[in-house]
Amino acid sequence: MHSIRALRARASKGTMMATPAARIEHLKIALPEGADRALAVDDVSFDLVPGEILCIVGESGSGKSMSANAMMGLLPDLVRPVGGRILVGDKDILTLSDKERRDMRGRAMAMIFQEPMSALNPLMKVADQIAEVYEAHGLLTPRERKDRAVQLLTEVGIPEPEKAARAYPFQLSGGQRQRVMIAMALALEPKILIADEPTTALDVTTQAQILDLIRHLQRERDMAVMFITHDFGVVAEIADRVAVMQFGKIVEEGSVDDVLDHPQHDYTRKLIAAIPRLSADRRAAIEKAPILAVEGLNKTYHTGGSMFAKGRVVHAVNDVSFVLADGETLGIVGESGSGKSSVGRCLVRLLDPDSGVVKLGGVDMAYMKGEELRRERKRIQMIFQDPYASLNPRSRVGRILSEGPMAHGKPKDEAYQRASELLELVGLDASAIDRYPHEFSGGQRQRIGIARALALEPEVIIADEAVSALDVSIQAQVLDLLADLKARLNLALVFITHDLRVAAQVCDRIAVMQKGRIVELGPAYDIFNDPRDAYTRSLIEAIPGREKELAAMTG
C-alpha cells in the first residue's frame, strides 16, 4: 500500500516540471440575476498537468461542474464567463469563435458525462456514434472510422467489441454505456479529459471498474484528467491532486494525501468528518419480540407481452423472508435492480405481493384490502428518497403533516397542534407550518418527510434510500436525526440503501440482496468484517476509498 502511494507521490513530483495542458486563471462565471449568488465560479485558478488526475470535489451548488462546462463551451444560456482566462496551449478558450472552439472539442479536450443513457443517441448504433466524432472533424474514410470504433471499444474493455459496435445503447448495461462514452471521448486522442461525475449513476461494483479504466487510460496516454465528484471515497481511489470547492471558490488545493489526511480548511474537515465510516460497531443483538415478520415474499413483473411475443418475466422479489425486532434497524442493501425497493413497497402495500406473508404485530398485511388496509397501514410508514418529489408543491407544510391524522379522524386543531410538535421533534422551527415546501432546502424537506412519516405514530418505518439524494454533510445530520428519533420513540426501521457506508453506520443487521433474493443476512459487524457470500464480498471490496481507510485504521 505504502509503496504504491510513494510511487504516486514521486510520479506527481516528476510531472511538476511538465508544462500544464490547460491553465485556468482567475475564472469568474456569472449567474443570471435573481440566483442565490452573483458568481457561480469566483476567481478560480488551477492547472491541468499531463499524467495527473485533478479531482474537483464539492457539494451540490458549489460550482464544480460550471468550470468544466466553461472549458468545453457548454455553459447554459444565461450563464456567462465574466473574467479570467482558460488557456489550452497558447489559446484562450473564452475568446475563441464558435468554429475554433468546435475544432478544439474532441481534439484538444473531451468530456464524459454523468448519465450515460442520456448522453448517447438512443437511435444510433454504437459504432456510428463513435464514427461521428471523426466525421465531425472530417477525418478518415467511413471504412476506417468503423475499424477505429471497434479498436476503441476493445481498448475500453467492452466484452465482444465487434458485437457491441453493432448494438444500440439500450442493449448495453450502464457500465458498458459509460465505456462507450469514454471510447468516444478518446477517439481523437485528446490531451485533456474532463469527467463530470462519471460514476455517480453507476452501481458500486461497476463504479470500481470504470474508475480503474479511467486511471489506466490516463496513465497509458499521459492525459491530464479533470475529475469532478462529490464523493470523497472516489477521490481517495483516483486522485493525484484535489481541489475542494465551496460557494464557487476553491477553499483548499493540494495532493490527495495532504488533503485527505491533513485537511487545512474548516470546510474540508467538515466534509471529511461527515463521511460515514466504513466500520460497523459490534452491537449487542436485540432480543425483543419481532414486530414485523416476512415469510416467502414473492413479486414478479411481466413486461412486454403481446399477442405475438412472449413477455419477459422479472422475479423482482424472490422468496424473501426476514424478521424485524422491536426497536431494531435492518438494512436492505443491493445494487440497482436487486429488488430492494420492491421489498419495501410490498411491505407498505404500494405494491401487491404475489405470495408470502407480511405479519405486522401478528396481523397479516399482505392481502388486506379497502378500509381495513387503510386503518392498519398507519402502523407502517415510509420515508421517500427524493425530498423534492415527495412533498406536494401546492400544500403548506402544516397541511402535509396533518392530512394523515385527519384522515384517521383526528380533529383539525389537534392535528395542527401535533404538526408543530413534530416539526420541533425533527429540528425545524414551528413557524415552518405556514410555508410551502419550495421554501426549504433538500435536507429540511427530508426532515419534513420524516415528520410526516411520524405523524401517524407508526411502529415500523421503511426508509427507502432516504438520504441518497442529499449532500454528505446534510446526509450526516439526517442520519443522526433518524438515530435519535429511533431511540426516543422506540421505532423499528427498515433501511433500504445502495450505499454500504451508510448501512454500516446505521444498521443493526443487514440483508444483502441480489436479483430478488437475500443472499446474506446477518449482524452488520459480521457482514463487513466476515462476509460469507461471494457477492457480498465483491460489493464491499468495490466501495471507493476502502483501501485508504483500512490503511489509516491499521496505522
Add this chain to the structure above:
Amino acid sequence: MMGDFWKRFSRNRGAVIGLFILLLVVVVAAIAPLLFPDSPWRMVQRPFLPPFEMSEYPLGTDTIGRNVISGLAYGAQVSLLVGLVSTVVSLLIGIPIGALAGYFGGFVDDALMRFTELFQTVPNFALAIVLVAIFEPSIYSIIAAIAIVSWPPVARLVRGEFLSLRQREYVEAATLSGQSHAAIIWRQILPNTLSPIIVLASLMVATAILLESSLSFLGLGDPNLMSWGYMIGAARTVIRQAWWLSFFPGVAILLTVLALNLIGEGLNDALNPRLARKGK
C-alpha cells in the same frame, strides 16, 4: 408566487398586448348599453351608409340601415359570454372524466377513453351544427353544443397529467397516510394540474368564439342576439358593394381570438417557466 407570475407573464410582450386588447373588448361589451342605448336591431339611417361619413355612425350602416358599430359592441357581449360559459362547461365535463380515467386506470380508463374517442371521431363543427339544429338555435343550445364538442381535449390532457402525477412520491405518501381516493384526487393531484388546464382553457375560449361565429354565420345563431358571425353572414351577399359590413366584424373576431392566443402563450410562459422558450 403572484409577483413572480406577473413578472414572467409581462416578460412576454405579445401577451401583454393581448391582455390589453382583451380588456378593451371586455370594457366595450360591458358598457355597450351605455354607449348605444338603442337596440342594435333598430334601423337608424339609410341603408349602405359607408363608414367614416357621419360622425354619429362611424362604421356606417348595414343592408337595412342598422348601426354597425353598435352591432359590434353588442356582438362582443355574445362572443365573450359564449366563449367563457362554454369553456367552463366543457371543463366541468372534461376534468372529472380525465381525472377518473387517469387516477384509476385499467377498466375505468378504457371505458372513459373509448367514450371520449366517440366524440373525437366526429368532426367538431359538423357535430355542433347538428346539435344546434336539433335543439333550436338559442344561446343555451349554442353554448351546450360548443361545450359538448370541445371537452375531449380537456379530458385527454387531464388524464395524461393524472397518469404521471399519480406516480409521484407525495401521492404515494398520501395513500400511505390513509387518505381517501377523493381526497387524493381533489387535494393532492388536481391542484398540480391547474397550470396546463388554465393555458388550455384560454385557447379554448378563442376556439369557442370562432365556433359561435361560424354557427351564426350559417344562420344558426340566437335570433334575438346580435353577433359578429351573424353580421358577416348577413353581409356576405353584398360583400362587393359594402365591404365594411363583413370587414369590421371580421377584424373584431380576428383581434379577440389573436388576443386570447397571445394570452395563452403568456400564461404558458408564466405557469411553466421551465418549458418557456429560452433567451427571453
